[in-house]
Amino acid sequence: MARPVAGLADRWRGYVDHAARQSPARLALSVFAVVILGFTALLAMPWATATGTRAPLVDAFFTATSAATVTGLTVVPTGAYWSTWGLVAILVAIKVGGLGVMTLASLLGAAVSRRIGLTQRLLVSSETKSTRLGEVGSLVRTVILTSTALEVVGALVLLPRLYQYDHHWGRAAWHSLFYAVSAFNNAGFVPTEEGLTPFVSDWWVLLPIIVGVFIGSLGFPVVLDLLRHPREPRRWSLHTKLTVTTSLALAAVGALLVAAFEWTNPKTFQPLDGAGTALASLFAAVMPRSGGFSTVQIGDMHQGTWLLTDALMFVGGGSASTAGGIKVTTLAVMLLAILAEARGDKDVEAFGRRIPQETLKVAIAVSLIAATIVLTASLLLLAMTRLSLDQVLLEVISAFATCGLSTGITPTLPTPARYVLAVLMFVGRTGTMTLAAALALRNRRRVIRLPEERPIIG
Numbered sequence: 001m002a003r004p005v006a007g008l009a010d011r012w013r014g015y016v017d018h019a020a021r022q023s024p025a026r027l028a029l030s031v032f033a034v035v036i037l038g039f040t041a042l043l044a045m046p047w048a049t050a051t052g053t054r055a056p057l058v059d060a061f062f063t064a065t066s067a068a069t070v071t072g073l074t075v076v077p078t079g080a081y082w083s084t085w086g087l088v089a090i091l092v093a094i095k096v097g098g099l100g101v102m103t104l105a106s107l108l109g110a111a112v113s114r115r116i117g118l119t120q121r122l123l124v125s126s127e128t129k130s131t132r133l134g135e136v137g138s139l140v141r142t143v144i145l146t147s148t149a150l151e152v153v154g155a156l157v158l159l160p161r162l163y164q165y166d167h168h169w170g171r172a173a174w175h176s177l178f179y180a181v182s183a184f185n186n187a188g189f190v191p192t193e194e195g196l197t198p199f200v201s202d203w204w205v206l207l208p209i210i211v212g213v214f215i216g217s218l219g220f221p222v223v224l225d226l227l228r229h230p231r232e233p234r235r236w237s238l239h240t241k242l243t244v245t246t247s248l249a250l251a252a253v254g255a256l257l258v259a260a261f262e263w264t265n266p267k268t269f270q271p272l273d274g275a276g277t278a279l280a281s282l283f284a285a286v287m288p289r290s291g292g293f294s295t296v297q298i299g300d301m302h303q304g305t306w307l308l309t310d311a312l313m314f315v316g317g318g319s320a321s322t323a324g325g326i327k328v329t330t331l332a333v334m335l336l337a338i339l340a341e342a343r344g345d346k347d348v349e350a351f352g353r354r355i356p357q358e359t360l361k362v363a364i365a366v367s368l369i370a371a372t373i374v375l376t377a378s379l380l381l382l383a384m385t386r387l388s389l390d391q392v393l394l395e396v397i398s399a400f401a402t403c404g405l406s407t408g409i410t411p412t413l414p415t416p417a418r419y420v421l422a423v424l425m426f427v428g429r430t431g432t433m434t435l436a437a438a439l440a441l442r443n444r445r446r447v448i449r450l451p452e453e454r455p456i457i458g
Helices: 002-022 024-043 057-068 084-098 101-113 118-128 133-166 169-184 203-218 220-228 238-262 274-289 303-315 328-343 357-384 389-400 415-430 432-439
Strands: 348-350 353-355
Touching: 024 057, 024 084, 024 415, 057 084, 057 415, 084 169, 133 169, 133 203, 133 220, 169 203, 203 220, 203 238, 203 274, 220 238, 238 274, 238 303, 238 328, 238 348, 274 303, 303 328, 303 389, 328 348, 328 357, 357 389, 357 415, 389 415
Parallel strands: none
Antiparallel strands: 348 353
């Protein structure tokens, strides 16, 4: 009996190694697609719904995709529609999705071979942006342990306050764990029908969620760098410095603009006092990083706030994080390039380091590919529905950036539009460059370079 099992393991390991050598990105995409289909099957079971009836396939598929891609868009009310077991399946999908596409592929290979080989190390290295292959094995364990520890701490902080609200230790513990995992993985799923609306001015509940979303959106390389050198910013990598600086700037500017737009809105911030408005503004500015939670109805906000939210969602969070978007380092590099061009500098520099031209090319490619995907999906949804452009644009960017914020139109979308959003969530989570690498057969190398000539720009 042991020999057939061992033979099957050897064949599977050989397939993984071969696929990793030929196209690591395609292997990661395939594994992630299988994970989504697996959770779709679980959510399609009768025990997954509160009524005991099978969920429609499109609803199960959409929810599984949203959970595995840590997005948070829903076509059915999560807390009311799904049973406890359905919520457990969603929570596990969030946790698995949060580990990352490449990390998941590596863990599959490790589960078969009981060790992390070179090809699996390469997979994780590309996901976590780690260049030392010898450290990848310990890095995977560190990522899992660190994320789990932060989630447990978040749950313990939330537990006393949620118990005061519900007066039931079992439900309070379950909701605390769910919110903590959902926050750190930037998923945006809520286990109750009312969500976080009752806590719009509650610092005890919202501040831990803000911190969890913010830390999760920084990315594992940044978190590990901060843990290694918590009081030595000079030893931080350039990536960490750019990510932290840009993230804090976006949160501060976003909070001020949200407060300015919504200060007099009677449906959102006007009933709140000064402290409540400050908290709600900070919450609304951090959630577009890919958090997806909301304390007020997004549909009740002004259109200016919608546009600001679109911009923040499109940027997203840090590289190799649970957040989506084009990533804050992409924005930082392009802004630094503009600044260098305005100054007449030949090189793009930041924090005493020179940024290679290849990095700027990648940043431009990622931004243009993302914009093209958003444009195409918006045109498709406009053709499929009778919704306004501002509503469609927020929904599309939210799906692509795996954010989960919505004006409330998701449950009303027709089936074809739901599948479009599901594809968007998949593409947004796996990354535009990962998808491009998966579709490319090989890199194009040129021996002969053509003569240089500059076109007129602007």
